[in-house]
Amino acid sequence: MxxxxxxxxxxxxxxxxxxxxxxxxxxxxxxxxxxxxxxxxxxxxxxxxxxxxxxxxxxxxxxxxxxGSVKHFTNEEMQAFNNHEVLIENETKIIVTLDQPVPITDVEDPASYVDFLQTYIIDGTSYGLWEIDKTNQSATFFQRINNRTIYYNNHGMVKVYWNANNEIYQYEQTLLLDxxxxxxxxxxxxxxxxxxxxxxxxxxxxxxxxxxxxxxxxxxxxxxxxxxxxxxxxxxxxxxxxxxxxxxxxxxxxxxxxxxxxxxxxxxxxx
Known part of the structure; x- marks a missing residue:
C-alpha cells in the first residue's frame, strides 16, 4: 500500500x-x-x-x-485455495465452494465450527458466531477485536452453508485488516x-x-x-x-x- x-x-x-x-x-x-x-x-x-x-x-x-481497513482479495491469493472453486466479488468478498464438503458434528453447537474456521477461513480465529439459521441452513460469524464483536459490518463477516447431511459445502468471507x-x-x-x-x-x-x-x-x-x-x-x-x-x-x-x-x-x- x-x-x-x-x-x-x-x-x-x-x-x-x-x-x-x-x-x-x-x-x-x-x-x-x-x-x-x-x-x-x-x-x-x-x-x-x-x-x-x-x-x-x-x-x-x-x-x-x-x-481498520478493508481486505481486497487478489486472484494470485486464490491460487492457494487448491481445488476449491473461488469467486471474488467486488474485490472485497470471496465465495468459496469446497471440492469436498466438511461434516459438522452439530450445526447448533458453536464449538462444532471452531475447527472449520481455523482450517479454512483466513484469520479464522478473529470471528465469533453470531447467528444460526436452520431454515436457510447457514451460520453467520462476525469479526471481533479483543473478544468484542463488530456488529453487522459487511466487511468483517463469514457465512457458511451446510447441506442436508450437515456438511459445509460453501462459505463467504470478508475481512477487516489492521x-x-x-x-x-x-x-x-x-x-x-x-x-x-x-x-x-x-x-x-x-x-x-x-x-x-x-x-x-x-x-x-x-x-x-x-x-x-x-x-x-x-x-x-x-x-x-x-x-x-x-x-x-x-x-x-x-x-x-x-x-x-x-x-x-x-x-x-x-x-
Missing part, C-alpha cells in the same frame, strides 16, 4: 473523528436530559415495579474507538444508564427479562478503504411473550442506534 496515500486517509479519518467527538462533548449533557424523568423513584425501582429483571451488569467505564485501538479511551454510558434510555422510550415492557448486556462495536465512519468503529452496548431482552428482542446503544453518546449492514442509523428522540 502507498504509505503517502494511507497517511492522508488516516489524517482525514482522525480529523472527522475529532470534529465528531467535539460535537459529542457539546451535546452529551443535553442528550442525557432527553431521557424521561423518572420522578423520585430510581430506575432500579421502576424496573422492579414492572417486573423487569436483568443479568449481572458489566463494569466497563472506558473504551477506545477502533479503526484493527487497532485509538490511543485515547472514551467515557462510556453505564449499562444501567443505557437500560434507563430503553425504559424511558418504552422499549422495555413489563415482565421482560434482560438476558445480556455486552460491549462491542458498530460502524461510525466508512471510507472506501478505512473504517472507524464506536463502542456499542448490545442488549438482549426476552419479552413477556417469550420472544427475543435486541437493541444497540452508542456507548459514547447514549443513543439507540439501528445497527444494520453497512450503516449505523441514529434514531432521533421523539418529541
Amino acid at each position: 502507498d504509505w503517502s496515500k494511507s497517511k492522508s486517509i488516516f489524517i482525514i479519518v482522525f480529523l472527522i473523528l475529532d470534529i465528531f467527538l467535539y460535537s459529542l462533548y457539546l451535546n452529551r449533557h443535553t442528550e442525557a436530559q432527553k431521557v424521561e424523568v423518572l420522578g423520585e423513584k430510581t430506575i432500579e425501582a421502576r424496573l422492579k415495579d414492572d417486573n423487569i429483571t436483568y443479568t449481572t451488569l458489566p463494569n466497563i467505564e472506558l473504551a477506545p474507538y477502533i479503526s 484493527l487497532v485501538e485509538f490511543e485515547e479511551k472514551e467515557e462510556l454510558w453505564s449499562p444501567i444508564q443505557v437500560i434507563q434510555v430503553l425504559y424511558s422510550r418504552g422499549l422495555l415492557k413489563p415482565d421482560s427479562q434482560i438476558t445480556l448486556v455486552k460491549l462491542g462495536y458498530s460502524t461510525l465512519v466508512q471510507f472506501t478503504q478505512t473504517q472507524v468503529f464506536v463502542p456499542t452496548w448490545e442488549i438482549r431482552v426476552i419479552n413477556s411473550s417469550g420472544q427475543q428482542e435486541e437493541y444497540f446503544v452508542n456507548a459514547v453518546e447514549g443513543k439507540v442506534i439501528d445497527v444494520q449492514f453497512d450503516q449505523s442509523k441514529v434514531e432521533e428522540d421523539e418529541e
Whole structure:
C-alpha cells in the first residue's frame, strides 16, 4: 500500500473523528436530559415495579474507538485455495465452494465450527458466531477485536452453508485488516444508564427479562478503504411473550442506534 496515500486517509479519518467527538462533548449533557424523568423513584425501582429483571451488569467505564481497513482479495491469493472453486466479488468478498464438503458434528453447537474456521477461513480465529439459521441452513460469524464483536459490518463477516447431511459445502468471507485501538479511551454510558434510555422510550415492557448486556462495536465512519468503529452496548431482552428482542446503544453518546449492514442509523428522540 502507498504509505503517502494511507497517511492522508488516516489524517482525514482522525480529523472527522475529532470534529465528531467535539460535537459529542457539546451535546452529551443535553442528550442525557432527553431521557424521561423518572420522578423520585430510581430506575432500579421502576424496573422492579414492572417486573423487569436483568443479568449481572458489566463494569466497563472506558473504551477506545477502533479503526481498520478493508481486505481486497487478489486472484494470485486464490491460487492457494487448491481445488476449491473461488469467486471474488467486488474485490472485497470471496465465495468459496469446497471440492469436498466438511461434516459438522452439530450445526447448533458453536464449538462444532471452531475447527472449520481455523482450517479454512483466513484469520479464522478473529470471528465469533453470531447467528444460526436452520431454515436457510447457514451460520453467520462476525469479526471481533479483543473478544468484542463488530456488529453487522459487511466487511468483517463469514457465512457458511451446510447441506442436508450437515456438511459445509460453501462459505463467504470478508475481512477487516489492521484493527487497532485509538490511543485515547472514551467515557462510556453505564449499562444501567443505557437500560434507563430503553425504559424511558418504552422499549422495555413489563415482565421482560434482560438476558445480556455486552460491549462491542458498530460502524461510525466508512471510507472506501478505512473504517472507524464506536463502542456499542448490545442488549438482549426476552419479552413477556417469550420472544427475543435486541437493541444497540452508542456507548459514547447514549443513543439507540439501528445497527444494520453497512450503516449505523441514529434514531432521533421523539418529541
